[in-house]
Amino acid sequence: xxxxxLRIRGLHHQYDENKVLHDVNIDIVRGEIVGLVGPxxxxxxxxxxSILGTLTxxxxxxxxxxxxSSDGQRVTGPGxxxxxxYQRYALFPNLTALxxxxxxxxxxxxxxxxxxxxxxxxxxxxxxxxxxxxxxxxKVGLGDALDKYPHELSGGMQQRVAIAQAxxxxxxxxxxxxxxxxxxxATREGLQGMLLSLYEDNCAAxxxxxxxxxxxxxxxxxLNEAIYVGDRVIGLSQYWDWSGDxxxxxxxxxVIYDRAAPVYRPNAPKEYEQFMAQREQIRGAVFEPKVxxxxxxxxxxxxxxxxxxxGIFACDV
Amino acid sequence: xxxxxxxxxxxxxxGGISVLVLLLGYSWISHGQQLENPNDTTIPSLAAMLDxxxxxxxxxxxxxxxxxxxxxxxxxxxxxxxVGSVLIGVLMSSLSALEALLLPPLTLAAKVVPTAAxxxxxxxxxxxxxxxxxxxxxxxxxxxxxxxxxxxxxIPVELIDKAYTLGASHMEVIWGVVFPAVVPQIIDAIxxxxxxxxxxxxxxxxxxxxxxxxxxxxxxxxxxEMDVVYPYIMLLAGFGFGxxxxxxxxxxxxxxxxxxx
Numbered sequence: 001x002x003x004x005x006l007r008i009r010g011l012h013h014q015y016d017e018n019k020v021l022h023d024v025n026i027d028i029v030r031g032e033i034v035g036l037v038g039p040x041x042x043x044x045x046x047x048x049x050s051i052l053g054t055l056t057x058x059x060x061x062x063x064x065x066x067x068x069s070s071d072g073q074r075v076t077g078p079g080x081x082x083x084x085x086y087q088r089y090a091l092f093p094n095l096t097a098l099x100x101x102x103x104x105x106x107x108x109x110x111x112x113x114x115x116x117x118x119x120x121x122x123x124x125x126x127x128x129x130x131x132x133x134x135x136x137x138x139k140v141g142l143g144d145a146l147d148k149y150p151h152e153l154s155g156g157m158q159q160r161v162a163i164a165q166a167x168x169x170x171x172x173x174x175x176x177x178x179x180x181x182x183x184x185x186a187t188r189e190g191l192q193g194m195l196l197s198l199y200e201d202n203c204a205a206x207x208x209x210x211x212x213x214x215x216x217x218x219x220x221x222x223l224n225e226a227i228y229v230g231d232r233v234i235g236l237s238q239y240w241d242w243s244g245d246x247x248x249x250x251x252x253x254x255v256i257y258d259r260a261a262p263v264y265r266p267n268a269p270k271e272y273e274q275f276m277a278q279r280e281q282i283r284g285a286v287f288e289p290k291v292x293x294x295x296x297x298x299x300x301x302x303x304x305x306x307x308x309x310x311g312i313f314a315c316d317v
Numbered sequence: 318x319x320x321x322x323x324x325x326x327x328x329x330x331x332g333g334i335s336v337l338v339l340l341l342g343y344s345w346i347s348h349g350q351q352l353e354n355p356n357d358t359t360i361p362s363l364a365a366m367l368d369x370x371x372x373x374x375x376x377x378x379x380x381x382x383x384x385x386x387x388x389x390x391x392x393x394x395x396x397x398x399x400v401g402s403v404l405i406g407v408l409m410s411s412l413s414a415l416e417a418l419l420l421p422p423l424t425l426a427a428k429v430v431p432t433a434a435x436x437x438x439x440x441x442x443x444x445x446x447x448x449x450x451x452x453x454x455x456x457x458x459x460x461x462x463x464x465x466x467x468x469x470x471x472i473p474v475e476l477i478d479k480a481y482t483l484g485a486s487h488m489e490v491i492w493g494v495v496f497p498a499v500v501p502q503i504i505d506a507i508x509x510x511x512x513x514x515x516x517x518x519x520x521x522x523x524x525x526x527x528x529x530x531x532x533x534x535x536x537x538x539x540x541x542e543m544d545v546v547y548p549y550i551m552l553l554a555g556f557g558f559g560x561x562x563x564x565x566x567x568x569x570x571x572x573x574x575x576x577x578x
Contacts, residue, residue, distance in 0.1 A: 082482055107480065107493070
């Protein structure tokens, strides 16, 4: 088993009487790109907020893991171990692309007293931060736009800045909340390709015996995107067969689908047959209100990976 | 067509024409009045006003004394109001308890007519410089604080959550993330507050001043020496305009990233 990045245990949530999440359990290992899908109203956002820490679940816990550590840190609020990229970019409007990225290390590594009272040291450190940030922006394809303000950038470019902004923190997990929903098709494909190239870096790190640098959970309503970008797809759904478990009413959504997804290289063509078969399977199991699968019926990711390594588990071969 | 763009030479020409019409119209009315009654001082000619200005600035020391007094009161009043309003407005937008505590009294205070409360201020702080500063601070701070609070409140919560994921402390979120993002709105709110600040100051000077623009205007109006009063009014307008230009320039300088509208 590879080192964990995120662990969710027994997560329940209800708003007043309205039960949203029921006993959600998810393990994500370092280096995975997981697509999280589900019908609208299934509690994807609630789950995401619980991971981000802006919402305290009714019960259950979310834990993150530092590289090389098996002691989970329990999530109690938004923190530097989890990165977030929103659909609407949410960049700091008063900072250039470069400073939008460099603000992370600044906030993380320094404080007001340090910046004021030890100004020479802060200047030196800031130069390093900017260098690091510039390198990262080049990596996401924005080497020419370092000094542009967010309003001068297109949506796709802003989203690249937002991803670099989160990645510079080397978070245990990067959360992408419908990241490409506001972008046009071509831009979206470019960004999906960028995520796939991050995944290639993960595999390269595995082969070199290092910890894969990027762990990503991408929440999307686009099934195609989840299958294409992710090496694993998790389906959250309120439509499952709970009648035998002694509930009076719908207990809320839980993990109904958890399986590996094909791994694509950036710009490699999609294998449509396999792709469409999985797509239809997820559509039927997760999105169809009239179909209520048993809880574990489509949840066999860990058994499958143990039997035959896949994705990040297979990278070292 | 509605909002059809206009060539810039037309913009300048039309603007120039309207100013010219204003000046010529005034001269014509003033000239007519002089023909009717050569001793009239209520509608002085432009030349008489220049003489009046010269009298105020050179023959007497009014202009310097009044500018110093009014300028000092306005400057200190604005400074206190701005510092206090920024501090409270930004903190209110960030700290829910402070918001709950201060929103009701501020909303109420913003509705108090400061000129009506002049007697209260007079009783509380006397007639010194404190009175004028109190008048300005009480007059503009509640509204200024509220508009800064609303602008800061409009910063999306995503930006704040994100700042926490970047390892920011609470103080860094407030003063390193929220505050810089609302500086342009703060400057615009100050621009809007300068007008009322001058109104309240001049009103207080009219009633209780022993120097300053309001005092001089009241004194000379009673003597119908409008050749000085009119230039004083224009100078006040000029100061207001100058402050506005300065603040707009400051905003452009400090916030090159800001797009209006």
